[in-house]
Amino acid sequence: MSDASFDSQLRENEAEFGDYFALLKPRVMTLVVFTAFVGLLAAPVAVHPFVGFCAILFIAVGGGASGALNMWYDADIDAVMKRTAKRPIPAGRVSREEALAIGLTLSVFACVFLGLATNWLAAGLLAFTIFFYVVIYTMWLKRATPQNIVIGGAAGAFPPMIGWAAATGDISTASVLMFCLTFLWTPPHFWALALFMRSDYDVAKVPMLTVTHGRPATRAHILGYTVLLAAFAVGLGFTQVGGPIYIATALVLNALFLRGAWQIWRRDEVACEADNFKVERSFFKLSLLYLFAHFGAILVEAGLDRMGAW
Numbered sequence: 001m002s003d004a005s006f007d008s009q010l011r012e013n014e015a016e017f018g019d020y021f022a023l024l025k026p027r028v029m030t031l032v033v034f035t036a037f038v039g040l041l042a043a044p045v046a047v048h049p050f051v052g053f054c055a056i057l058f059i060a061v062g063g064g065a066s067g068a069l070n071m072w073y074d075a076d077i078d079a080v081m082k083r084t085a086k087r088p089i090p091a092g093r094v095s096r097e098e099a100l101a102i103g104l105t106l107s108v109f110a111c112v113f114l115g116l117a118t119n120w121l122a123a124g125l126l127a128f129t130i131f132f133y134v135v136i137y138t139m140w141l142k143r144a145t146p147q148n149i150v151i152g153g154a155a156g157a158f159p160p161m162i163g164w165a166a167a168t169g170d171i172s173t174a175s176v177l178m179f180c181l182t183f184l185w186t187p188p189h190f191w192a193l194a195l196f197m198r199s200d201y202d203v204a205k206v207p208m209l210t211v212t213h214g215r216p217a218t219r220a221h222i223l224g225y226t227v228l229l230a231a232f233a234v235g236l237g238f239t240q241v242g243g244p245i246y247i248a249t250a251l252v253l254n255a256l257f258l259r260g261a262w263q264i265w266r267r268d269e270v271a272c273e274a275d276n277f278k279v280e281r282s283f284f285k286l287s288l289l290y291l292f293a294h295f296g297a298i299l300v301e302a303g304l305d306r307m308g309a310w
């Protein structure tokens with residue numbers, strides 16, 4: 001990483017509150033926080049609303065802190081990619097040192113206060129998730145292997161387990177199943193984006209699958225993982241996490257997701273260039289709806305179970 005070149009061009013412009021907030025990757029973290037929220041509420045124990053609120057707040061702060069640390073380390077990559085060039089560090093509004101200080105401070109704050117508000121298993125899982133995203137994914141795998149997001153995706157899959165642990169103080173089969181759902185979802189989610197952003201990663205020399213193995217291989221990987229994900233996601237409906245509403249949701253969304261993956265697999269470069277990756281872009285958007293709806297359905301099923309128990 002070229003510290004000097006970045007630091008010399010930093011602070012050309014004054015930072016505003018929005019720049020510091022942007023360091024926390026708030027848009028991506030919405031879904032991260034939602035899955036943590038579902039993990040917390042799906043757990044079969046009653047959590048005091050104030051404790052639940054604090055738990056979600058500290059998980060959100062921890063997630064945001066990991067985003068700031070990611071931006072601190074990846075400032076060189078972000079500066080050369082069109083999608084990320086306007087982020088606060090490459091745009092020269094926040095320095096790398098500030099991002100590092102904010103990321104570390106908020107990480108410690110979030111883990112300690114989550115521990116105090118709930119329990120130390122949840123705090124330990126949050127600390128491990130931040131470590132995994134920042135050190136294992138960002139500092140190591142992202143620049144080392146095209147399997148970066150398959151392995152690194154584990155980081156994004158932990159939040160429902162953290163939420164569950166915050167409520168119960170343990171790790172159970174149900175929370176591991178929620179982990180697996182997000183883990184299997186991450187590759188199609190990300191590779192769809194990589195298909196229409198390939199030139200960005202090319203320029204930044206990030207060994208994403210699209211760069212190292214090309215788009216046809218990436219399309220085949222998307223289809224393969226989507227089949228695996230669909231089998232798992234529908235199967236989940238027949239476990240303690242699922243139920244009829246979840247199954248109906250999963251059937252519809254997995255049919256749509258499989259159709260999208262199939263269409264992507266059959267596409268050639270000419271068609272992609274002609275419609276500016278329309279199919280890939282809508283598959284990426286569908287991936288967001290997909291995870292949101294699955295976790296939403298898990299939440300509804302948990303609520304119905306509780307009502308049945310009353």
Ligand code: HEM
Nearest residue numbers: 027028031032035083149152153156157182186190193288
């Ligand atoms: C290693 C795993 C992952 C990678 C590499 C990845 C990568 C990305 C990238 C590059 C974007 C575009 C962001 C931008 O334009 O700034 C994105 C968007 C997004 N990701 Fe992921 N993602 C991963 C896992 C997750 C997980 C686990 C979640 C949630 C549980 C998630 C939720 C989102 C959301 C909500 C967006 C849309 C943000 C927007 O509206 O702009 N991602 N992802």
Ligand SMILES: CC(C)=CCC/C(C)=C/CC/C(C)=C/COP(=O)(O)OP(=O)(O)O
Nearest residue numbers: 028032059062063066070129130133155156
């Ligand atoms: C609670 C907690 C600590 C949650 C962390 C959740 C987490 C690891 C989410 C990963 C999602 C994400 C933004 C990946 C981006 O990859 P990238 O960094 O390569 O993307 P970029 O190019 O947009 O920076």
